[in-house]
Amino acid sequence: MAKKQATEKLKTVRPSGKMDENFFSLVFELVRQIPKGRVSSYGAIAASLGTRSSARMVGWAMNSSHRVKPSVPAHRVVNRNGMLTGKHHFDPPGKMEALLKKEGIKVKNDQVVEFKKLFWDPGKEVGEG
DNA sequence: CGCCTGACGAAAC
DNA sequence: GGTTTCGCCAGGC
Numbered sequence: 001m002a003k004k005q006a007t008e009k010l011k012t013v014r015p016s017g018k019m020d021e022n023f024f025s026l027v028f029e030l031v032r033q034i035p036k037g038r039v040s041s042y043g044a045i046a047a048s049l050g051t052r053s054s055a056r057m058v059g060w061a062m063n064s065s066h067r068v069k070p071s072v073p074a075h076r077v078v079n080r081n082g083m084l085t086g087k088h089h090f091d092p093p094g095k096m097e098a099l100l101k102k103e104g105i106k107v108k109n110d111q112v113v114e115f116k117k118l119f120w121d122p123g124k125e126v127g128e129g
Numbered sequence: 130c131g132c133c134t135g136a137c138g139a140a141a142c
Numbered sequence: 143g144g145t146t147t148c149g150c151c152a153g154g155c
Contacts, residue, residue, distance in 0.1 A: 023151095042137050046150095052138090054150045059136035061152095079137060086136035 023049065027061040028068050030122050034076045037104045038120035039112050041080045048123040055080075062086060075099040082115025 026049050034040050042062075043055040051057055058077075065072035075096040079085045087096040087110060097107045106113035 043139090046137080051150080054152095055137035055139095056135060056149090057137090057151060062136055065136095074136080077136080080139095084136090089136055 023051070023057065024061050024064060024068075027058050028065060028070075028072045031062075031065070031072050031074065031077055032070065033122060034073055034120050037118070039076050039078055039082065039100070039105060039115060039118050040120045040122055041082075042077060043080050044119075045077065045122050059086065063089065073099075076103075076120075078112055078115070082112035082119075084110045084112070 027045060030045050030048060031040070041055075042058040043052065046052055046055040046058040049058075059079075062072070062074045062077060065074045074086060075090070077086065084096050084100075084107065087093050090096045092098075097110070100107050100112065105118060112118060
């Protein structure tokens with residue numbers, strides 16, 4: 001399981017002083033695993049990385065998502081309520097909602113429609129169901 | 130170094 | 143069940 005390794009790496013590379021190469025990158029990669037037309041939650045991502053309780057760190061990491069080489073589909077990541085809490089951090093505040101709609105995801109009142117059915121569980125990318 | 134903040138979440142009241 | 147508070151860990155001043 002990659003998640004197992006990821007969890008250990010988190011504390012393994014600590015002494016190296018390269019935290020960014022772990023938590024951040026792990027979050028980015030995981031978010032990139034989110035299939036189009038699907039969404040995920042910060043907590044779910046954090047949990048998959050072993051930092052279940054640190055869901056805020058995930059969202060915080062997203063702040064740097066726009067600084068990463070490859071573009072991270074942060075717009076596919078919402079809070080556990082399916083709410084577009086991070087829309088304020090996009091160039092245009094409505095970019096997030098627009099991107100989601102472009103992928104076929106309905107957004108109403110800054111909230112993902114049928115979020116629970118569109119919810120994508122990280123770590124098990126193989127089971128799209 | 131210490132205090133406050135933050136794209137969340139879950140327990141406590 | 144809604145509102146409030148703590149926890150989580152890193153960043154900025």
